[in-house]
Amino acid sequence: DAKTTQPPSMDCAEGRAANLPCNHSTISGNEYVYWYRQIHSQGPQYIIHGLKNNETNEMASLIITEDRKSSTLILPHATLRDTAVYYCIVRVTYPYSGGGADGLTFGKGTHLIIQP
Amino acid sequence: EAGVAQSPRYKIIEKRQSVAFWCNPISGHATLYWYQQILGQGPKLLIQFQNNGVVDDSQLPKDRFSAERLKGVDSTLKIQPAKLEDSAVYLCASSLVEGLARDEQYFGPGTRLTVT
Numbered sequence: 674d675a676k677t678t679q680p681p682s683m684d685c686a687e688g689r690a691a692n693l694p695c696n697h698s699t700i701s702g703n704e705y706v707y708w709y710r711q712i713h714s715q716g717p718q719y720i721i722h723g724l725k726n727n728e729t730n731e732m733a734s735l736i737i738t739e740d741r742k743s744s745t746l747i748l749p750h751a752t753l754r755d756t757a758v759y760y761c762i763v764r765v766t767y768p769y770s771g772g773g774a775d776g777l778t779f780g781k782g783t784h785l786i787i788q789p
Numbered sequence: 790e791a792g793v794a795q796s797p798r799y800k801i802i803e804k805r806q807s808v809a810f811w812c813n814p815i816s817g818h819a820t821l822y823w824y825q826q827i828l829g830q831g832p833k834l835l836i837q838f839q840n841n842g843v844v845d846d847s848q849l850p851k852d853r854f855s856a857e858r859l860k861g862v863d864s865t866l867k868i869q870p871a872k873l874e875d876s877a878v879y880l881c882a883s884s885l886v887e888g889l890a891r892d893e894q895y896f897g898p899g900t901r902l903t904v905t
Contacts, residue, residue: 675831714898715896715898715899716793716880716882716896716897716898716899717832717880717882717894717896718896719893719894719895722893758831760831773844773845774837774844774845774847775820775837776822776824776834776837776845777824777832777834777894778834779830779831779832779833780831781829781830781831782831
């Protein structure tokens with residue numbers, strides 16, 4: 674079962690920042706927070722991940738609270754092409770030499786709709 | 790760089806028939822995953838390969854599903870016999886390094902299976 678809780682849907686106006694929340698109150702110390710998104714009829718796409726520090730890349734920013742029990746994905750200037758289902762996933766790390774199962778456990782995600 | 794390739798894109802079969810899906814991962818990616826995505830839900834991991842060995846098949850319904858990756862490159866997922874509840878999108882993903890949290894998974898477009 675997914676270890677995260679997300680709102681089922683959100684709206685955002687085009688050009689504004691989209692802030693997608695995620696609760697992961699049972700996250701453990703060796704688990705990262707990952708975000709993927711899935712545009713209609715496509716496979717999921719990686720966005721960003723983090724452990725405890727805030728992260729930023731060309732797509733988005735990830736803000737993780739100090740207690741790591743929640744996080745927010747920020748799309749700074751949302752466009753119509755950002756309409757998608759956004760998945761927040763916690764994922765345990767493995768030592769490289771003894772790497773084990775690391776498949777992603779998806780919940781139902783948040784359906785983000787960007788309004789023109 | 791070419792992405793993950795899957796075929797066919799669509800398949801319609803009757804219940805109790807068999808079906809096979811093919812996946813070619815990104816060149817050089819040692820880890821390959823198959824996910825099942827039922828309409829309205831997030832993807833669910835079915836099986837993970839590292840090269841040609843199985844790392845995790847705990848959620849694969851082994852009475853009817855099988856998968857192989859004989860030469861450590863492309864992979865085939867088979868269902869025999871199919872049931873109505875197998876109607877879903879079957880997604881293949883690959884990643885470069887096993888077990889490192891920093892590694893992202895790249896997904897193919899999926900095969901949409903309809904069982905009638």
